[in-house]
Amino acid sequence: MRYELYYWPEIQGRGEFVRLALEEAAADYVDVARLPARRGGGVAALMRFLEDEKTSRPPFAPPFLKAGRLLIGQTANVLLYLGPRLGLAPRGEADRLWLHQLQLTIADFVDEIHDTHHPIAGSLYYEDQKAEAQRRSTLFLRERLPKFLGYFETVLERNRRRAGWLVCGSRTYADLSLFQIVEGLRYAFPKSTARLERKHARLVALHDRVAARPNVAAYLASERRIPFNPQGIFRHYPELEA
Amino acid sequence: MRYELYYWPEIQGRGEFVRLALEEAAADYVDVARLPARRGGGVAALMRFLEDEKTSRPPFAPPFLKAGRLLIGQTANVLLYLGPRLGLAPRGEADRLWLHQLQLTIADFVDEIHDTHHPIAGSLYYEDQKAEAQRRSTLFLRERLPKFLGYFETVLERNRRRAGWLVCGSRTYADLSLFQIVEGLRYAFPKSTARLERKHARLVALHDRVAARPNVAAYLASERRIPFNPQGIFRHYPELEA
Numbered sequence: 001m002r003y004e005l006y007y008w009p010e011i012q013g014r015g016e017f018v019r020l021a022l023e024e025a026a027a028d029y030v031d032v033a034r035l036p037a038r039r040g041g042g043v044a045a046l047m048r049f050l051e052d053e054k055t056s057r058p059p060f061a062p063p064f065l066k067a068g069r070l071l072i073g074q075t076a077n078v079l080l081y082l083g084p085r086l087g088l089a090p091r092g093e094a095d096r097l098w099l100h101q102l103q104l105t106i107a108d109f110v111d112e113i114h115d116t117h118h119p120i121a122g123s124l125y126y127e128d129q130k131a132e133a134q135r136r137s138t139l140f141l142r143e144r145l146p147k148f149l150g151y152f153e154t155v156l157e158r159n160r161r162r163a164g165w166l167v168c169g170s171r172t173y174a175d176l177s178l179f180q181i182v183e184g185l186r187y188a189f190p191k192s193t194a195r196l197e198r199k200h201a202r203l204v205a206l207h208d209r210v211a212a213r214p215n216v217a218a219y220l221a222s223e224r225r226i227p228f229n230p231q232g233i234f235r236h237y238p239e240l241e242a
Numbered sequence: 243m244r245y246e247l248y249y250w251p252e253i254q255g256r257g258e259f260v261r262l263a264l265e266e267a268a269a270d271y272v273d274v275a276r277l278p279a280r281r282g283g284g285v286a287a288l289m290r291f292l293e294d295e296k297t298s299r300p301p302f303a304p305p306f307l308k309a310g311r312l313l314i315g316q317t318a319n320v321l322l323y324l325g326p327r328l329g330l331a332p333r334g335e336a337d338r339l340w341l342h343q344l345q346l347t348i349a350d351f352v353d354e355i356h357d358t359h360h361p362i363a364g365s366l367y368y369e370d371q372k373a374e375a376q377r378r379s380t381l382f383l384r385e386r387l388p389k390f391l392g393y394f395e396t397v398l399e400r401n402r403r404r405a406g407w408l409v410c411g412s413r414t415y416a417d418l419s420l421f422q423i424v425e426g427l428r429y430a431f432p433k434s435t436a437r438l439e440r441k442h443a444r445l446v447a448l449h450d451r452v453a454a455r456p457n458v459a460a461y462l463a464s465e466r467r468i469p470f471n472p473q474g475i476f477r478h479y480p481e482l483e484a
Contacts, residue, residue, distance in 0.1 A: 055400075056400050056401075056402065057340050057343075057397075057400070058400070059343070060347045060350070060393055070336055070339070072339055073343045073347075074342075074343045074346040074347065077342050077343045077346055080339070080342070081339055094312055097312070097319060097322070098299050100316075100319050100322070101299075101314065104316040104318060105302045105315075105316065108302070111350075111353060115361075119357075119361045119374065120361060120374065120377050120381065121378065121381040121382075121385065121386075123381065124381070132361065132377070135362050135374070136361070136362050139363040139365065140363075143365055148302075151300075155300070158297075158298050158299070158300070160298065
């Protein structure tokens with residue numbers, strides 16, 4: 001089946017967690033909104049599903065995935081669906097629930113990272129909430145960043161399979177997502193991240209192991225990978241790390 | 243099986259979404275942290291799982307559910323597990339994904355509601371982020387509250403089964419959660435919620451239908467239901483709605 005991914009065409013954002021899964025599995029997919037409008041792409045292709053009154057089960061927001069007649073929204077839910085189909089999830093129900101639990105914790109982490117630069121409202125520019133962003137970022141870097149990174153380091157440490165992955169003995173979609181978190185944090189908060197990496201050897205090793213996967217490496221070097229930029233979830237505003 | 247729920251004993255919080263599912267289904271469960279310490283309850287019972295190095299798959303935060311040897315964290319993930327077992331989820335995979343997608347959107351909504359009074363950090367008192375809370379709440383009430391409520395009204399409207407539930411023809415865990423959202427909003431933002439309810443008849447009807455379920459009604463009237471209070475996710479600070 002050819003999957004259709006719908007996400008904002010100019011940022012990595014939450015769509016990137018789905019892109020990484022599709023790329024690692026060499027899945028047949030189209031990143032629809034990144035196609036030119038004359039080929040049915042652009043933001044209009046995405047808005048159609050959000051606004052069309054004929055969409056019987058409308059997503060609240062991108063990303064969403066079209067898989068045949070199914071339209072699936074919410075990043076973690078898309079991965080819950082794709083995981084077993086792309087060979088990125090373990091077999092048993094208990095292991096799959098644990099994997100999904102980790103993905104939902106990653107989603108919470110992403111929300112908190114987003115809110116470091118948008119603590120007041122997504123509808124305001126960063127410049128209009130800069131003082132609040134400063135305050136939130138200081139506490140995020142002091143309290144939340146170490147807590148989240150420490151948590152995932154602990155999860156890696158307690159995985160009895162000792163293969164360096166989060167769940168059981170093979171890579172899953174959560175490993176790909178955690179790789180993306182480390183990438184994004186290095187871009188957004190380089191100093192704090194470098195400092196914390198020294199104490200999180202397993203997390204760094206996981207990042208490097210994902211980056212070295214041939215399909216991921218090819219994707220990262222391709223034009224399909226949108227560079228980090230100041231419109232995405234991970235933003236580099238040096239003043240927030242001062 | 244007797245389920246063990248672990249959640250902070252003095253607030254409804256995110257645990258309430260799980261409590262409502264267990265209560266509606268008349269499941270055999272213990273709300274462990276609400277038991278007295280001499281019977282193995284209290285906050286210590288909960289912290290044990292978060293802090294014990296022997297927990298091989300530690301939750302990041304409450305609520306979590308112990309089901310036999312399984313320990314399941316993340317509210318939506320707990321409901322994903324319980325849904326089919328408690329008769330609170332439809333049968334087909336497509337319908338279950340849609341249900342889970344709605345639950346994850348409710349989770350996002352809950353996060354935004356929480357951040358109206360804690361836009362800077364969960365570790366600070368409300369009093370120490372009052373100015374920022376005022377600013378965030380104003381925009382939340384103007385932009386996000388109507389958007390979320392409008393979304394769920396649309397979902398109800400487009401459900402072809404016309405039974406008044408979110409997914410297919412029977413009540414699911416997401417209906418119970420949406421009931422709780424309406425309850426909480428009435429407590430936290432009574433004026434804005436009353437105003438919006440006039441335009442969201444399906445949502446109000448769903449709320450009333452859930453409240454009238456015999457098991458839910460018995461629960462709400464019991465001492466098991468913790469009252470709303472100024473420590474929970476839904477907080478009534480009149481100045482935020484001024």
